[in-house]
Amino acid sequence: MTRKRMAETRLAKPSALAQAGLLARLAGRGLKRRLNGGTDPQKEAAAFTDAFTAAMAKAEPGLAAWALCEALGEAADWVDTGIDLKPGQPFSLFAAGAVWLAKPLDLRFGPQTGLWFRVGEGPVRKMLGATHTGIAEEGGRLTLITKPPGEWLTEDGRFDPAYPREKLEGAFCVGIAIWKNGHTRQHLASLTSLHPLFEREWKRLEAPIETPEGWHYLWRLGEGEIYRQEMNADNCMHCHTKEDVGILQYPVEMPLTDALTLDWCWKADRLPSSLAENIQPTHDYLSIAVEFDNGQDLTYMWSAKLKPGTIFRCPLPWWDQRETHWVVRGPEDLGRWLDEARPLKADYETAIGGPLPKKIVAVWLIAVSCFQRGEGVCAYDRIDLVDGRERVRVV
Template identity: 50%
Template sequence: MANGAGLRAVTTLMRLAGRGVAAKLRPKSTGPAGGPAFEAAISKLLASSTVASEISRTAILTLEANEAGWAAANFSVEPGEEVTVIAAGTLWASKALDMRFGPRLGIWLRAGDNGTIVKTPGEAASLRMAQGGPLFVVAKPPGEWADEHGRFDPAFPRAGITGSLSVCIIVWKSDALRGLEALAHAGDYEGLVARALDQARNPVPTPQGARYLWRLGDGDIYRDVQGEHGRHIHCHTNQDVGILQFPVDVPLTDTVRLVWRWKVDKLPCDLPEDIQPTHDYLSIAVEFDNGQDLTYMWSGSLAEGTIFRCPLPYWDQVETHWVLRSKPEELGRWLAEDRPVKADYARAIGTPPARIVRVWLIAVSVFQRGEGICEYADIELVDGERRVKVV
């Protein structure tokens, strides 16, 4: 690590420690509490006659931070069944730095021993099962997967996380919306039922032509909107993380450029983002056929032109960040960008590969639990007369 970056990291950690002390002196709620209070309240709601008649199967589980593997729900699901997950509690990465995570970050489900993993889009949300089999659940931070079938990557063993999450899983006889309306009529627990009902009534479709990166799971961070000049992608991240991927197949020539417009209204972090505890940011990225990606980001405090390798495990092997914007006076304004991708790759990473295979939108607000809001429009890969429209 260069001397400047090392000094910056120490200064940032000192500022975080100061904020951690302030948080202890002025404690705030960590969100809906798990444990006995959650279990008693949710059990009472589920026992209501109008709710019970809508339920096929249900389970309430406690997921410890140091769980070694998947927990069994002790029942099976069928393809097409609608499942609601309601969860509460806190996982702590560092109490000294006030680094904690709630269930919004990572409640994962898997049907069968070899099913495809799926993450709920929030701490109170519903989904339709695509596969059937015995149901398993785990609380797992993103990025620790070896594959899409839920095997854990031994290179990233979980260590130092404490706390637990309480999770209620409901399999409905018919549809989740009908069941949640009955559940809301029976009562609530710290607003979680209301959130689940709102998500069922107003689901956020994944933007057209894109998919969420499986490693981080689906979410409701991005949505298609129609602006004054056509289609935009609206991004709103709040204590979560998501990468939206658009597949492309474009040769990485000397002249290919990534062009786009964006308007960042709010950044999720006001500290340097080049260490793990503060790595919250908004960006657009290009993925290449060698597995590397180069991401152009807005920074809350790093100088424009700063280039650094991602500080997160796994991602430090594949991702490089380039601070493109950081001036506070430019927040809230539409800005046009035009980047020579091959030249940027050579400067930031090394010998360029052959092709561009995806364009990403990235939003992270996990570590400092802040909020980020931005919009993207007119994303294209341009090479002479050839234009590949992304958004």
């Protein structure tokens, strides 16, 4: 039996009955939220529109320009804001509303997951949250688009033809403020009482969460503020995800030998899903992964319901050709520091199979909470790649 065939026989796939059960649970949750008077994104967007207009009148002395735009979920191309930015010009974005993946299941995403912008012909950027402040690296027209994570072909904003744009219900109302100078926090301080989004951005700028040194977020999912490393406290890598998604990457090159292991110590305090994570609508999880030089990645994850040892391919489009999940921990282990060590070559043969890659090219930290809009909390005390006496410290 070939390695590829061996891997295929060990992959766990949810039965039709199991999938139906998960979808029924989601539908029931959605109905309960609606009956309990859950938030209405459309009403929130309308209230924000009024507040933003009043705020811009108050902030007029510090403004170079401002605009209100609507980024529709059904829009097939970039939305022209009518705003031109000069190189080095500071700007802030504020967004309210939601775009629906499946309304009967109460699956929707917010701007921190699916609102992207671009300046001129520059690279695509995702909102850091419901608010975002930046400086235009190059001049050009500011454009917006709504889209779920993925679907990009290139970093300059071209769509992957293999994953055509779906027309989704819903929209984001986006307020755009272009500042005359760099005193953004000072301008926002006078607006915090007018709407929570102004207060959020002011607080974020007062205490920014910096991307840990040596790491970067995967551009395909956008930058984020999910991970922080407490260098002056416990030196741990902390993860807090809520209604968002992000992959933090650390580039490293290690030959894939028989002895190579990924060693780490982690603790999860809260999982973003209470349901099995092996279908797309419930695919919220916390994990650590290694990327191989053939484009495949193997991710070791916590699961709310799947048994440790369960192996399955990612249920998301595009990722289903590249990512394999291996459940190593469950809810019974929450709240405890745990030491792990995985033999990467043997695990690759078991989980993926086929021709072996030659080396490891990156370590990933993954946090997904965008589907069910839950919350996940975990921390990493140590991450090492070890091959005999050679040890590469990642955290």
